[in-house]
Amino acid sequence: MEAHLHKCPALESKSAQEPYYKLDYNVVQRKMQVEKTYSEKHIQSMYQVQDDGELFVALREKTKKKERTDYHTRLSTFDPHRLLEVSHKVTELYQQSPLVISDCIIREYGVDYHVPLEEGSGPTKVKHAIQHASLLHLLNSLDVLKKENLFLEYGSGKGHLSQLIQNWIQSAHILIDRAGGLQHKAVGSGVEGEKLLFKRLSIDIKDLYLDGLEALADHSGDNVAFSKHLCGPATDLTLKCIHQSKKMPSCIVIALCCHQKMAWEEYIGMF
Numbered sequence: 001m002e003a004h005l006h007k008c009p010a011l012e013s014k015s016a017q018e019p020y021y022k023l024d025y026n027v028v029q030r031k032m033q034v035e036k037t038y039s040e041k042h043i044q045s046m047y048q049v050q051d052d053g054e055l056f057v058a059l060r061e062k063t064k065k066k067e068r069t070d071y072h073t074r075l076s077t078f079d080p081h082r083l084l085e086v087s088h089k090v091t092e093l094y095q096q097s098p099l100v101i102s103d104c105i106i107r108e109y110g111v112d113y114h115v116p117l118e119e120g121s122g123p124t125k126v127k128h129a130i131q132h133a134s135l136l137h138l139l140n141s142l143d144v145l146k147k148e149n150l151f152l153e154y155g156s157g158k159g160h161l162s163q164l165i166q167n168w169i170q171s172a173h174i175l176i177d178r179a180g181g182l183q184h185k186a187v188g189s190g191v192e193g194e195k196l197l198f199k200r201l202s203i204d205i206k207d208l209y210l211d212g213l214e215a216l217a218d219h220s221g222d223n224v225a226f227s228k229h230l231c232g233p234a235t236d237l238t239l240k241c242i243h244q245s246k247k248m249p250s251c252i253v254i255a256l257c258c259h260q261k262m263a264w265e266e267y268i269g270m271f
Contacts, residue, residue, distance in 0.1 A: 015203040019212035026206050026240040028265050104138065115164060131228060132161055135253060139165075139226065144251040147171050150216065150223040152249070154205060154238045155230045162198065172197060174215055178204040205230075205237045206266075210245035222250040229257035233266035240268050 015021045075083075115136070117129040139145050147169045153162045156175035166173055175198060199215055201208070210216060216223060225242055227235075235256050242249060 015201060015207075018203075019214070020201070020209050021203060021207055021212070022209040023207055025209050026237045026244065028240065028268065104141075128160070131255070132164060135161065135226065135228060135255065136164065138253050139224070139251070142251050142253070144222070144224045145169055145171075146222075148221040149250070150174065150219045150221065152176065152216070152223055152225050154225065154227040154254070155234055156200070157228070159198070159200070161226075161228050166197065172215075172219075173199070174213070175200045176203065176205060176208065178202065205234055205241055208241050210241060210247065216245075216247055219247075223247060224251045224253075225249040226251075226253040227255065229255045231257045231261070232259070233262035235259060236262065236266055236268040243268075 016023075115129050115133045117125065121129070136145070145165065145168070149171060151162060151165060151171055151173045153159065153173060154176050156162060156177045157179075159173075159175050162173040162175055165171060177200070179202070201213075225238070227238065230238055235254055238254065239252075242252065
């Protein structure tokens with residue numbers, strides 16, 4: 001138990017005392033003052049019970065015990081015509097935008113990107129190999145895979161992608177992940193002489209203050225932000241984190257994951 005307490009992500013981060021830690025720094029609104037998801041009136045209409053009904057009393061007490069600060073509404077409850085209006089408006093705005101988004105589809109991995117894959121590997125390993133090769137291809141096509149760059153991997157997990165890049169070009173990396181334990185990690189933290197190889201930060205992206213990160217401030221060259229996948233609101237939190245920094249990256253490459261699973265206060269496009 002004592003060993004687990006040193007790495008449990010559910011506990012307050014050890015990084016709370018670090019200069020790069022600021023609680024909820026990248027959350028658009030720290031706490032939104034909204035009505036409870038289930039008001040007493042809502043519960044009554046849902047279950048059709050009287051004020052003195054046992055079920056209503058039980059649900060009312062349960063609601064009092066669990067205060068909610070987020071507000072979720074099912075898409076099915078919206079007027080379909082209103083949803084179509086919003087959809088058409090988004091399409092219209094996109095068509096008016098000068099932004100051009102081009103497709104770049106990569107289905108194969110190759111030795112050019114130094115992605116190891118043993119013969120007879122299962123579908124999971126093949127999937128990860130293709131994902132790694134795709135991201136490396138994009139980074140290489142953007143001409144940022146350079147030894148002098150500092151690479152920041154958000155939601156790094158085990159750190160396999162950073163390890164592949166470092167093995168290839170001997171670059172410096174900062175790995176950002178809220179899970180602090182090093183068990184099953186591909187890389188930990190390390191230096192070679194006076195050169196930084198890997199620095200692992202055990203911190204939630206919502207609390208990351210980049211301008212307080214000494215390794216980034218001391219780096220004279222460009223920095224590159226990337227991620228294999230950022231679940232739920234982590235992509236928006238990362239973009240907010242980067243936007244609020246004085247040292248903007250020369251390149252951002254992020255593979256999104258379950259982006260729909262986020263709360264309104266975490267959505268970077270709300271304003």
